[in-house]
Amino acid sequence: MTVFIIRRTLQAIIVLLVMSAIVFLGVFAIGDPVAILISPDATQADIQEAIENLGLDKPIWEQYLVFLGNALEGNLGESFVYNEPAIRLILQRMPATLELAVVAVLLSVFVGIPLGMWAGLRPASVAGKSIMVGSIFGFSLPNFWQGIMLILIFAVILGWLPAFGRGDVAEFLGIQSSLWTLNGWAHIILPATNLALFNTSLIIRLTRASVREVIGLDYVKFARAKGLSRRRVVGVHVLKNIMIPLVTVIGLELASLIAFAVVTETVFAWPGMGKLIIDSIFVLDRPVIVAYMMIIVLMFIAINLIVDILYSVFDPRVRLADMKR
Amino acid sequence: MYLRKFALAATTALVLAAPAAWAEDLVIAVASEATSMDPHFHNTGNNNQIMRHIYDRLINQGPNQELLPGLATSWGPTDDPNVWEFNLREGVTFHDGSAFTADDVAFTLSRAGDVPNSPSGFGTYTADIADIEVVDDYTIRLHTDAPVPLMANNLSTISIVSRALGEGATTEQYNSGEVAVGTGPFRQIEFVPGDRIVMEANPDYWGEAPAWDTVTIRPISSSASRVAALLAGDVDVIANVPTADIEQLSENDDVALSQGVSNRVIYLHLDSDREQTPMITAIGGGDIDNPLRDQRVREALSYAIDREAIVEEVMEGIAIPAGQLLPEGFFGVSDNLDVLDYDPDRARELLAEAGYGDGFAVTLHGPNDRYINDAAVLQAIAQMFSRIGLETEVDAMPRSVYFGRASDLEFSIMLVGWGSGTGEASSPLRALIATHTPELGWGASNRGRYSNEEFDAVLTEALQTVNDAEREALLAQATEIAMGDVAIIPTHFQVNTWGTRPDLQYIPRTDEYTLAIGVVPAD
Numbered sequence: 124m125t126v127f128i129i130r131r132t133l134q135a136i137i138v139l140l141v142m143s144a145i146v147f148l149g150v151f152a153i154g155d156p157v158a159i160l161i162s163p164d165a166t167q168a169d170i171q172e173a174i175e176n177l178g179l180d181k182p183i184w185e186q187y188l189v190f191l192g193n194a195l196e197g198n199l200g201e202s203f204v205y206n207e208p209a210i211r212l213i214l215q216r217m218p219a220t221l222e223l224a225v226v227a228v229l230l231s232v233f234v235g236i237p238l239g240m241w242a243g244l245r246p247a248s249v250a251g252k253s254i255m256v257g258s259i260f261g262f263s264l265p266n267f268w269q270g271i272m273l274i275l276i277f278a279v280i281l282g283w284l285p286a287f288g289r290g291d292v293a294e295f296l297g298i299q300s301s302l303w304t305l306n307g308w309a310h311i312i313l314p315a316t317n318l319a320l321f322n323t324s325l326i327i328r329l330t331r332a333s334v335r336e337v338i339g340l341d342y343v344k345f346a347r348a349k350g351l352s353r354r355r356v357v358g359v360h361v362l363k364n365i366m367i368p369l370v371t372v373i374g375l376e377l378a379s380l381i382a383f384a385v386v387t388e389t390v391f392a393w394p395g396m397g398k399l400i401i402d403s404i405f406v407l408d409r410p411v412i413v414a415y416m417m418i419i420v421l422m423f424i425a426i427n428l429i430v431d432i433l434y435s436v437f438d439p440r441v442r443l444a445d446m447k448r
Numbered sequence: 449m450y451l452r453k454f455a456l457a458a459t460t461a462l463v464l465a466a467p468a469a470w471a472e473d474l475v476i477a478v479a480s481e482a483t484s485m486d487p488h489f490h491n492t493g494n495n496n497q498i499m500r501h502i503y504d505r506l507i508n509q510g511p512n513q514e515l516l517p518g519l520a521t522s523w524g525p526t527d528d529p530n531v532w533e534f535n536l537r538e539g540v541t542f543h544d545g546s547a548f549t550a551d552d553v554a555f556t557l558s559r560a561g562d563v564p565n566s567p568s569g570f571g572t573y574t575a576d577i578a579d580i581e582v583v584d585d586y587t588i589r590l591h592t593d594a595p596v597p598l599m600a601n602n603l604s605t606i607s608i609v610s611r612a613l614g615e616g617a618t619t620e621q622y623n624s625g626e627v628a629v630g631t632g633p634f635r636q637i638e639f640v641p642g643d644r645i646v647m648e649a650n651p652d653y654w655g656e657a658p659a660w661d662t663v664t665i666r667p668i669s670s671s672a673s674r675v676a677a678l679l680a681g682d683v684d685v686i687a688n689v690p691t692a693d694i695e696q697l698s699e700n701d702d703v704a705l706s707q708g709v710s711n712r713v714i715y716l717h718l719d720s721d722r723e724q725t726p727m728i729t730a731i732g733g734g735d736i737d738n739p740l741r742d743q744r745v746r747e748a749l750s751y752a753i754d755r756e757a758i759v760e761e762v763m764e765g766i767a768i769p770a771g772q773l774l775p776e777g778f779f780g781v782s783d784n785l786d787v788l789d790y791d792p793d794r795a796r797e798l799l800a801e802a803g804y805g806d807g808f809a810v811t812l813h814g815p816n817d818r819y820i821n822d823a824a825v826l827q828a829i830a831q832m833f834s835r836i837g838l839e840t841e842v843d844a845m846p847r848s849v850y851f852g853r854a855s856d857l858e859f860s861i862m863l864v865g866w867g868s869g870t871g872e873a874s875s876p877l878r879a880l881i882a883t884h885t886p887e888l889g890w891g892a893s894n895r896g897r898y899s900n901e902e903f904d905a906v907l908t909e910a911l912q913t914v915n916d917a918e919r920e921a922l923l924a925q926a927t928e929i930a931m932g933d934v935a936i937i938p939t940h941f942q943v944n945t946w947g948t949r950p951d952l953q954y955i956p957r958t959d960e961y962t963l964a965i966g967v968v969p970a971d
Contacts, residue, residue, distance in 0.1 A: 155852035160567035162491040163879065164869050166889025169572050176565050203567050204483040204490060205641065206619040216642065271672050278680040286680040287673055288666060289643060392477075392668040392677075394643035402481070402642075402669070405817070407848050 128428070135424045139417055143194070146416045147187050147409070155179075156203055156407040177203055190413070199417065200410030202403075209414035213396055219289055220388070220395030222302050224380040226311055227318035232373060235323040239330025244357065246335065254327060261324030270317045270390035277313055285310050287392040314391040318384055322376050329372060333365035367437050374430040382419040474660040477674050477683040478962055481667035485639050486622035487607035487630075488560045491568045496605070497961035498665065501647055503607030503630035506534055506553065507600050511957045511966065512777065513711065513871025515600055519548065519608055519631065529595040529914050536586040540654045542610045543635040550588040554580045555611035557590075563619065573602035575889075597914045601870035633658040633965060642667065647964075663964040678703060678947050685954060687962040689945040691764045691820060697947060704970055706946045708956020709768055709775050712867035713876070714819055716812075716829070716937040718746055719860045721897035727811040727860035731839050739804050740860065740896075746934035748798035749861075752836045753829060754790040759940055762824045766945060770938035772927050773866070773876040778958075779916075780873025780923030785931050795836045807837035813854070814863030816844040820942055826863050829939070854895050862895060865942070867960065873923040877907055881930045898935040 157173050174180050199209050242251040278286035290307035292299050301307030346356045385397035403411040480494045487499040508518035520534040540548040557580055561571025579591035613627040621627045628636040634647035645665045649658040668674040671690040678686045697703050718740045719725040725738040739745045755769035771787035799805060812830050816823035823844035830840040854862050868875040883899040884891035903926055910922035946954040955966040
């Protein structure tokens with residue numbers, strides 16, 4: 124276990140290094156931030172001054188070395204447009220994204236798994252077939268369009284829910300969140316639903332397939348023959364065995380919901396990290412882009428680690444030391 | 449077709465009609481967020497429009513960018529044209545209760561161009577000031593090395609801050625509100641980056657009392673969501689209504705639209721300098737000399753553009769065909785220049801005269817996320833060029849890629865827009881058409897490297913002429929020279945659309961800003 128974690132940490136450091144270099148060079152290759160940020164009225168001298176202010180007058184390799192040096196001290200640079208540390212900007216917006224992603228994942232788990240099990244246990248029933256047809260829509264309709272439709276129906280036509288933005292924030296147990304207020308829930312329902320739709324469909328299909336596979340296996344037949352109640356067979360024996368693929372997918376999906384909720388955050392003007400990164404890319408705010416990518420990579424590594432550990436919990440046959448990947 | 453008048457003069461009457469007290473909360477949705485509450489950190493429209501609420505300038509710009517008294521009640525050059533004198537308003541207090549004096553102006557002018565890490569500061573507007581002389585608490589003199597007739601226009605961009613709080617203050621302290629203290633109609637309450645800016649009426653404002661108790665400005669970048677938020681009643685005013693929605697919204701009783709022409713001209717810049725230009729070849733490939741150096745070719749391209757069609761078809765009627773750099777009514781606009789008539793036959797003749805009767809192959813470049821319908825306009829122009837026998841391709845790209853490449857002179861014909869921040873003609877003339885001269889700060893955006901000594905001489909004279917009438921005539925003359933040479937090809941002026949609740953309207957501004965003081969009851 125310890126060896127496993129040490130090896131993972133080393134891998135993480137290498138990934139971070141490579142990634143930061145790629146992003147650094149990538150943003151450099153896209154274009155010149157000053158050309159976008161500078162006021163049109165600026166003279167050539169003003170432009171030169173801005174280039175120096177942002178430290179862009181040095182050769183790219185020198186800029187990268189300076190960045191690495193600062194990064195070792197925990198400073199990932201100051202945003203060009205906010206003039207604040209990139210890390211702080213990202214952390215400021217992280218709670219908004221986290222609460223959105225968590226609500227979306229919970230929605231997709233608590234809607235997706237029961238529906239998927241239903242469809243798996245009764246594949247020929249009308250309900251089972253409807254669930255599967257419905258899940259195709261969740262897959263195939265563009266996220267952006269779904270979001271606009273949700274706003275149109277629930278905010279514009281029915282007027283039940285707010286059209287955009289995050290609700291009032293309150294503090295509870297030391298955590299600042301809009302989930303502690305009613306107004307916050309009113310604001311989060313639509314974007315969380317929008318974010319959850321794709322994953323719900325994914326989980327429904329995955330659950331159904333797993334249930335279909337497991338239900339015919341000997342141990343299930345044996346459990347039934349033993350006279351266990353149907354509830355116990357499905358709720359314990361089946362459910363526990365289908366959890367392994369589900370946990371992998373849910374873990375990765377949580378990570379990608381946090382990292383790439385860009386479309387939903389843009390449509391609903393949700394003040395999260397996704398909105399920040401897309402705005403930063405538009406103006407080539409390199410410190411924010413690089414810092415964001417590093418945080419996201421770290422998060423993916425951490426979640427993968429947790430998923431691997433969870434495997435061994437769900438399936439005692441899996442031993443962590445064996446997983447040399 | 450949905451039509452409105454875009455006349456400049458019509459809006460002035462509305463300002464006077466605004467009632468003084470109309471207490472309520474106002475929520476405005478804008479397309480792009482303000483990134484900083486430091487009034488001198490980043491000179492960009494998204495930030496500047498917020499500063500107009502919290503701070504005053506010595507001289508304010510009205511809806512048509514006309515100069516109005518702000519913290520200065522009167523101003524002008526003294527008998528010595530190298531010295532400008534400003535008489536300041538007495539009895540004005542900052543939001544923290546301290547008195548405003550000339551010393552605050554002196555401090556502001558030294559800070560404006562000198563904020564650490566600034567990606568685009570205000571030094572552009574203060575660079576001419578050699579010395580600041582505080583005569584008494586309410587008189588200040590600015591000394592320059594040469595006459596600077598545009599001093600008043602330049603200073604109309606700079607927010608006045610308090611010395612007591614501002615000295616040594618960082619951008620962060622402005623963001624937190626700690627030192628964000630101005631004399632403007634609203635005071636800063638809360639700044640949540642990416643989410644909201646909340647402001648509250650300043651009860652002690654020296655001018656007309658603000659009509660709103662609180663003003664909340666929220667960024668909604670998706671235009672469909674912005675329109676939906678207005679329809680749902682979650683916001684009272686939205687900026688940048690997309691042209692595709694305008695016809696439908698104009699028939700909706702739950703929404704009112706306000707429109708006005710902007711100071712922004714959309715134009716084609718042509719590489720009229722280099723012997724060979726990167727994006728032009730003979731038909732079917734093969735190098736040729738740069739045809740754009742020939743004035744007849746440039747003229748042919750201008751005749752080939754059907755400006756009415758661009759306005760009607762691409763812009764859905766929400767734009768004005770352009771024949772020069774600013775719409776009529778602005779300072780320095782020439783009365784002698786008309787919009788060129790669409791004449792493809794004349795264009796072909798001119799091409800033949802210049803020896804390009806068989807045409808040539810060209811790629812047009814432009815942004816696809818910067819101006820209203822920019823990529824569609826570029827495609828329309830490409831088709832029009834095809835009609836006169838050019839083999840035309842279009843390459844539209846995100847602005848983050850486009851502007852850097854354009855400034856590196858990688859293109860031959862490019863679509864760009866220019867808004868005159870000072871509200872008069874010298875701004876585009878100096879930046880776009882004057883010979884590229886870094887020492888003077890001329891031609892900083894002259895991406896075609898057009899150069900004409902006669903033009904430069906007239907512009908130089910204009911920029912040293914303090915008398916307004918004489919300067920205006922010189923600027924018009926310079927514009928005529930440039931347009932006669934087809935230094936650039938203007939296509940249209942943008943018209944901006946704001947959406948409001950049906951009981952409100954917005955007084956459109958040529959500088960494209962969305963300001964709470966411009967939101968007034970419907971007629």
